[in-house]
Amino acid sequence: MARIAQIFDTTLRDGEQAPGCSMNLQEKLEVARRLEKLGVDVMEAGFPAASPGDLEAVKTIAGIIKDCSVAGLCRSLEKDIDAGREALMNAASPRIHIFLATSPIHMEYKLKMTPEQVIERAVSAVAYAKKFCGDVEFSAEDASRSDPDFLCKVFGAVINAGATVVNVPDTVGYAMPDEFAKLIGYVKENTPNMDRARLSVHCHNDLGLGVANTLAAAAAGADQLECTVNGIGERAGNASLEEIVMGLKVRKDFYGIDTRIDTAQIYSTSRLVSQVTGVKVQPNKAVVGENAFAHEAGIHQHGVMANRATYEIMTPESVGIPKNRMVLGKHSGRHAFEDRLKDMGYTVEKETLDAVFMEFKVLADKKKVVSDRDIEALVMGAASSVPETYKLDRWVVNSGSALTATSTIRLQHKDGSFHEKVAVGDGPIDAAFKAIDQITGKDPDLESYELGAITGGEDAQGETTVKISWDGRFWNGRGISTDVVESSIKAYIAAINAMEWELSATDVAKGKREEAMKGV
Template sequence: MARTVQIFDTTLRDGEQAPGCSMNLQEKVEVARQLEKLGVDVMEAGFPAASPGDLAAVQAVAGVVKNSVVAGLCRALEKDIDAGWEALSKAAQPRIHTFIATSPIHMEYKLKMTPEQVLERAVAAVKYAKKYCSDVEFSAEDASRSNPDFLCKVFSAVIDAGATVVNIPDTVGYAIPAEFGNLVAYIKAHTPNIDMARISVHCHNDLGLAVANTLAAALAGADQLECTINGLGERAGNAALEEIVMGMRTRKDFLDIESRIDTTQIYATSRLVSQVTGVRVQPNKAVVGENAFAHEAGIHQHGILANRSTYEIMTPESIGIPRNRMVLGKHSGRHAFEERLKDLGFSLDSKAVDEFFAQFKVLADKKKVVSDRDIEAMIVGSAAAVPETYKLDRWVVNSGSSLSATSTIRLLHKDGTYREEVAVGDGPIDAAFKAIDRIIGKQPDLETFELGAVTGGEDAQGEATVKISWDGRRWNGRGLSTDIIEAAIKAYVAAINAMEWELSAASGQRGPAQEEPIGV
């Protein structure tokens, strides 16, 4: 009988720490709800001590998630653990996750502590966390570059102190699969009380081996696998949940390991995370990339037509991409639209279906065929929209090769007043953004601007994503329209609304100075 391992998702913490991947509170809650629907055993909701905003986000996630353990990351410091419990105290299943580095290079140069001091701090942190919470995870940061015997000594001590999970992170993505598997097996064999705790691994992808290292660790006895959706994370990212889970499912014959993940929710979860972070999935990304089930070479197409298993080792349906669906257009009814939403993994109440059906009808009047990608783009991320300080009322641009670009923008403020400005810019989009800046009285930095088509064809919707920053904080915005300039304006206004909402909430500066880097 296959062994079942737990899936620990850290998209909301490690994934969100990746540059440009920040999420607002509503977005974190929406992703958390989808992760619960996906079936993750544990979700790490954030780093509560990092900022008041992070603490509030972890509290919000802890308040809505019932079927998954909710964890908060804390350094091995009492003040961090206090903040962690403040954020997690209302969770149905809380877990405090504390960590300290154990590698010689980290202990000497970062912590400036002796191994004995690190051991003492680790035990003290677990004991302190245990006063609040019965479920405590301890991570030995940079474990893959640590002395194996010292790791066994630390793990044995923290288990005696009450740790229920001990985590072996490959923090800098240094390990090779056979080596990492051997390390897990060594720790399992030489830690006397290891049977009193769950063994976890957390692998980074600096050498492109995060998933391979994770699976090697699972074969060696690890029974909790830490990962993120789409492999998001610091530097080159983390082990990708979808690759780990589908690897175990597809090669169950060899691995004999399984998880409780509902794989039909993988694609919807991937799309949601991509939308709310503004980070597109590369086309050739394993499992969830646009080309993952595309077959262009003639010999491949011939094989697929004869028998799909010739070139497909998993099916689109297995990750939530249904095949052979009816075409939707302007004559399609509400029932067909609602059935398509269910096929795509969306569970919406009747009111939400009515709202999106109305949007679908407007879009269908502009396009002959509304694709699944169009529907996904319409719905994904909508529940995480912040309250609208400004709403686009109308816009006009004038541009050409022989005249300066100008834009007139009118926005409706939440107080009911209309505000209009005109600006000149280096192109119509630049002019439009400058007009909006004049309306709001601020000039946030535009860090990134991306524009793409949701589908192919002349009538495709344009999808724009922007990232802006102001006073050291960042916000994402997204806009959709069959007119690319309108999509860009909507995206910028969405980012402005996110900024105005968070600033008005006075959630505090993101990411204060840290005594140690955040993460394992």
């Protein structure tokens, strides 16, 4: 009988820490629900002590997720653990995840602590967390560059203090698969009371070996595998959930390991994470890339037509990519449209469904065929979920080789008032953005601007993703339209709305703290 490896997903914490991968609260909730549907055993919802917004996000997610554990990351500090306790108080199955570095370089230069002090701090933190939470995970940061005997000593001490999971992170992606497997085997054999805790691994991808190291560790006895959807994360990213899960499933004959993951939900989860973060999946990405099941070479096409197993070691259906798709157009009814959404893995509230179906009908009048990618873009547009401080009412641009680009933008404020400005720029997009800046009174830096077509063809929808920054903070915005200027304007307004919403929420939280301090 195959043993079960638990999947610990940290897309919402380690993944979101990657530059350009930030999500607002509603986007995090959507991803959390999808991860629950995917079947992860644990989702790390955030770092509660990092900011009031992160604490609130973890608390909100913990209150709605019922079918898997929700974890909050904490440094080995009582104030962090207190924040984690507050964030997880309503979780059906909470886990406090504590970390502390154990490698010589980290202890000397970052922590400025002796090995004995590190053990003492780790034990104290775990014992403190155990007072509030039965499930406590301890991570030895930079474990792959730590002394193995010291690592076993630390793990034995924290298990005695109440840790239920001990984690071996390859924090900087330094390990090689054979080397990492030996370390896992050594830890299992030499850690006192290892039978009382689950052994976990968390691998980064700095040398492109995150998945290889994770699978090697699983073969060596690790029974919790930490990863992110699409492999997003710090620097070169984390081990990719979809590659780990499908590696174990396709080669179950080799590993003899199962997971609880519903693999048919993998593709839709991957697309959701890509959409909300604005980080596109490379075409040749394993399992979920656009070319993962594409065959162009004639000999490959012939082989697949004769027997799919000649060149496909897994089917597209096994990861949630339908082989056959019903064509939807302007004559399609609501029932067919709703069925398609279900097939694509979307569960949409009635109010959102009504709005998306209306948008679908408008788009279907402009296009002969509405593709799944078009529908996906409509759903993501409707579910984008920060309150709209500003809404696009109308726009006009004038541009050409013989005249200066000019844009007139009219926005509706949430209070119902309308505001219109005219601006000139180096092109129609620049002019439009400057007019929006005049209306909103904001002048953020445009960090990135990406424009692409959702599908092929002259009638394709344009998809624009922008990232703006102000005072060292970043926000993403996304817009779609059959007109690329309009999609650009919508994306910029979405980013401005995200900035307005987060800044106002921060001001409210700051005001509450100041008010509370007056009574102290």
